[in-house]
Amino acid sequence: MKRNILITGGAGFIGSHVVRLFVNKYPDYRIVNLDKLTYAGNLANLKDIEDRPNYLFERADICDFDRVREIMRKYEIDGVIHLAAESHVDRSIKDPFTFARTNVLGTLSLLQAAREYWNGDWEGKLFYHISTDEVYGALELTNPEGVEPPFTTTASSSEHHLAYGRDFFYEDTKYNPHSPYSASKASSDHFVRAFHDTYGMPTIVTNCSNNYGPYQFPEKLIPLFINNIRHGRPLPVYGKGENVRDWLYVEDHARAIDLIFHKGRVADTYNIGGFNEWKNIDLIKVIIRTVDRLLGNAEGTSEHLITYVTDRAGHDLRYAIDSSKLQRELGWEPSLQFEEGIEKTVRWYLDNQAWMDNITSGDYERYYDEMYRNR
Numbered sequence: 001m002k003r004n005i006l007i008t009g010g011a012g013f014i015g016s017h018v019v020r021l022f023v024n025k026y027p028d029y030r031i032v033n034l035d036k037l038t039y040a041g042n043l044a045n046l047k048d049i050e051d052r053p054n055y056l057f058e059r060a061d062i063c064d065f066d067r068v069r070e071i072m073r074k075y076e077i078d079g080v081i082h083l084a085a086e087s088h089v090d091r092s093i094k095d096p097f098t099f100a101r102t103n104v105l106g107t108l109s110l111l112q113a114a115r116e117y118w119n120g121d122w123e124g125k126l127f128y129h130i131s132t133d134e135v136y137g138a139l140e141l142t143n144p145e146g147v148e149p150p151f152t153t154t155a156s157s158s159e160h161h162l163a164y165g166r167d168f169f170y171e172d173t174k175y176n177p178h179s180p181y182s183a184s185k186a187s188s189d190h191f192v193r194a195f196h197d198t199y200g201m202p203t204i205v206t207n208c209s210n211n212y213g214p215y216q217f218p219e220k221l222i223p224l225f226i227n228n229i230r231h232g233r234p235l236p237v238y239g240k241g242e243n244v245r246d247w248l249y250v251e252d253h254a255r256a257i258d259l260i261f262h263k264g265r266v267a268d269t270y271n272i273g274g275f276n277e278w279k280n281i282d283l284i285k286v287i288i289r290t291v292d293r294l295l296g297n298a299e300g301t302s303e304h305l306i307t308y309v310t311d312r313a314g315h316d317l318r319y320a321i322d323s324s325k326l327q328r329e330l331g332w333e334p335s336l337q338f339e340e341g342i343e344k345t346v347r348w349y350l351d352n353q354a355w356m357d358n359i360t361s362g363d364y365e366r367y368y369d370e371m372y373r374n375r
């Protein structure tokens, strides 16, 4: 079957993996990548597929309603996979307006453009919105039956896994966002569901845990720390490093998006996560060990770089996603164990230093500004 799919934010971290997967797997689909190329968007993330006949790129802002409408019409879009967003919590604390603009108004602009273009003919159409587990708020580090966390549980998945608390985020967990980032994502999720409930638009929302892997912008914990270790720079650990995050390899998220786009139930919500909770400081020690080993340094060489710094304002204590609905209903499961995923990730960043250096020097931004100035 032929399809014309608009992927927004395809030049970013997760978006580039989704674009790559769809372009490679579905030669009959036309994949249109709409991206503004903010500081986080980088076309070098898509070098390997940029010449494919089923791939097109449009530099546009999702907030530019007329442009989005024109792109929907021009490519006869029948499916939208919406990833474009401002995505970094620390930036949202400094500049919440940009987050409200892109994440809330930008999503509304896309929804409204799709509604106008599809004009009530919903057959074969889908608006799929990618969201985060952060909308659910923060979980406690609880201590059931006097057992010190972490403890193993089978309560939420078929496998035993380490957990730092009794509770998990489920699809019906009440939204309770704390950061401007998560508040803006929560708001956009509500708009997507409102477009289904009010106009009948076929929509799906998924909420995923923290992703890691190649092409992540080095302001996020894992690529930042790998790069800092390589340069012998301090590793700024917020607070005591006690916060817990639930990590998923980015290609497993992309596979889940593919599955849900094709087989997911319209108007439904799916949580995506790998039952893989880590306390930041433990994760950081794994990263240090892996980088040191791959660089040929003696074990423990870079431990002294750990530097405890002032905590992030409103820092959510624990995220833990229950993705058993997705596993049960659509048969998805993560393909990688965390140790393999981290090894692969560290290797990728060490092998692709030119990619990292290009970003940290700011060269790529100047290049795109020049290239697109008169378009």
Ligand code: NAD
Pocket (backbone or CB within 6 Å): 008, 009, 010, 011, 012, 013, 014, 015, 034, 035, 036, 037, 038, 039, 040, 041, 042, 060, 061, 062, 063, 082, 083, 084, 085, 086, 087, 088, 102, 106, 130, 131, 132, 133, 185, 207, 208, 209, 210, 211, 212, 217
């Ligand atoms: P990212 O910051 O790496 O990439 C965002 C992309 O969106 C960039 O290419 C950027 O240029 C583009 N963009 C930003 N503003 C735009 C605008 N106004 N118009 C058009 N394009 C714009 O983000 P990411 O980590 O890949 O996250 C992608 C999506 O997944 C986001 O919606 C995020 O909320 C969600 N998510 C991320 C994670 C994670 O761990 N990174 C986890 C769960 C959900």
Ligand code: TYD
Pocket (backbone or CB within 6 Å): 088, 089, 090, 210, 219, 220, 221, 222, 224, 236, 237, 238, 239, 243, 244, 245, 280, 312
């Ligand atoms: P991050 O990668 O920013 O993702 P998120 O805030 O969306 O979970 O941060 C992951 C965790 O690492 C989070 O608890 C904050 C912490 N952190 C640090 O301790 N130091 C850092 O320099 C960064 C960027 C994050």
